[in-house]
Amino acid sequence: MAGFKTLDDLDDVSGKRVLVRVDLNVPVKDxxxxxxxxxxxxxxxxxxxxxxxxxxxxxxxxxRPKGKRTEADSLGPIAYAVETTLDRxxxxxxxxxxxxxxxxxxxxxxGDILLLENTRFHEGEEKNDPEFAxxxxxxxxxxxxxxxxxxHRAHASTEGLARLLPAYAGRTMQAELEALEKGLGNxxxxxxxxxxxAKVSTKIDLxxxxxxxxxxxxxxxxxxxxFLAARGSDVGKSxxxxxxxxxxxxxxxxxxxxxxxxxLPSDAVVAREFKAxxxxxxxxxxxxxxxxxxxxxxxxxIEKVKEWLERxxxxxxxxxxxxxxxxxxxxxxxxxxxxxxxxTREGLLVSVAGGGDTVAALNQAGVAEDFTYISTxxxxxxxxxxxKELPGVAALSN
Numbered sequence: 001m002a003g004f005k006t007l008d009d010l011d012d013v014s015g016k017r018v019l020v021r022v023d024l025n026v027p028v029k030d031x032x033x034x035x036x037x038x039x040x041x042x043x044x045x046x047x048x049x050x051x052x053x054x055x056x057x058x059x060x061x062x063x064r065p066k067g068k069r070t071e072a073d074s075l076g077p078i079a080y081a082v083e084t085t086l087d088r089x090x091x092x093x094x095x096x097x098x099x100x101x102x103x104x105x106x107x108x109x110x111g112d113i114l115l116l117e118n119t120r121f122h123e124g125e126e127k128n129d130p131e132f133a134x135x136x137x138x139x140x141x142x143x144x145x146x147x148x149x150x151x152h153r154a155h156a157s158t159e160g161l162a163r164l165l166p167a168y169a170g171r172t173m174q175a176e177l178e179a180l181e182k183g184l185g186n187x188x189x190x191x192x193x194x195x196x197x198a199k200v201s202t203k204i205d206l207x208x209x210x211x212x213x214x215x216x217x218x219x220x221x222x223x224x225x226x227f228l229a230a231r232g233s234d235v236g237k238s239x240x241x242x243x244x245x246x247x248x249x250x251x252x253x254x255x256x257x258x259x260x261x262x263x264l265p266s267d268a269v270v271a272r273e274f275k276a277x278x279x280x281x282x283x284x285x286x287x288x289x290x291x292x293x294x295x296x297x298x299x300x301x302i303e304k305v306k307e308w309l310e311r312x313x314x315x316x317x318x319x320x321x322x323x324x325x326x327x328x329x330x331x332x333x334x335x336x337x338x339x340x341x342x343x344t345r346e347g348l349l350v351s352v353a354g355g356g357d358t359v360a361a362l363n364q365a366g367v368a369e370d371f372t373y374i375s376t377x378x379x380x381x382x383x384x385x386x387x388k389e390l391p392g393v394a395a396l397s398n
Contacts, residue, residue: 014053019140067123133160146170151392179373196221196319220321267298296322341367
């Protein structure tokens with residue numbers, strides 16, 4: 001990973017206008033923020049700059065207004081949630097460029113925090129229009145990107161602006177990049193990847209990249225059924241992308257060439273109904289009844305995952321091993337996650353995980369705080385795992 005400057009490289013910021021790109025794309029219901037996790041993550045950067053006397057000017061997008069000003073996508077109501085979370089006064093400006101922004105910034109004194117209106121109210125944001133980026137840059141002296149979750153987009157506030165002002169990574173961005181470097185960039189080996197989820201089709205690039213970088217790859221969830229079918233197993237009525245059998249075979253061939261072990265389920269929990277408390281049984285993967293669905297991996301497979309977790313020094317996790325939202329099909333994901341967390345607590349494993357379902361599963365297992373790092377970045381985390389360059393990160397590189 002290319003080098004990047006952090007807040008440690010910033011000298012005196014007192015009185016300086018610091019544009020901080022943050023992620024405030026938070027869930028809102030009836031005008032109130034229902035989950036402040038993303039706000040909590042950016043708090044260290046904001047408070048550190050404020051305490052050092054900077055004029056902290058927050059840039060963010062919200063929703064998909066497509067260049068139109070809409071009341072539903074205004075950041076105005078979110079300013080209150082930021083203020084409450086930070087326990088500091090947060091001012092708000094009704095635009096992110098032009099006179100409204102300039103006037104609000106002019107009134108700031110050192111240590112003040114100002115949130116500018118949704119950058120996506122302007123078409124130039126998503127188009128990475130140079131003139132819009134220049135208009136944003138006029139509001140600041142320094143640029144800090146603390147929104148890894150938006151780093152896979154080459155937008156004006158994530159990429160264009162970093163080319164116009166001295167650019168630095170905020171604390172959240174720094175933590176994310178350092179954790180990802182430990183996960184796949186320069187990891188302690190052996191490295192184990194655990195990949196689950198419903199479909200192979202959404203993770204082809206991910207799997208093709210991982211088999212070249214990790215020592216072993218556990219495949220679970222519905223996507224494992226496609227690999228089992230490609231290998232010749234009858235998976236009954238299970239979710240399966242039979243049309244991707246050749247793709248699955250090629251991934252297994254590539255893994256063999258790269259010396260990466262592929263770990264597929266050897267047994268499975270099957271049921272005739274997909275509902276909580278449905279009657280289920282454990283069968284060998286080569287003995288799935290024609291009228292049944294695979295909804296979780298079985299006990300022998302769980303033990304195999306634990307064996308690989310014991311061997312590994314690093315694990316990168318994306319996706320559940322089964323239908324974890326419904327009992328009793330959550331067992332494999334819960335047990336494996338708790339075992340990985342235990343190894344991490346003992347200092348024996350570096351564990352990096354990300355993706356919406358993964359975070360939900362780790363929270364359900366009660367172990368999210370025990371993993372080395374949990375990424376809430378969604379698409380950016382997945383693209384990083386796929387080996388793609390992230391424009392917002394590349395723009396910060398020295």
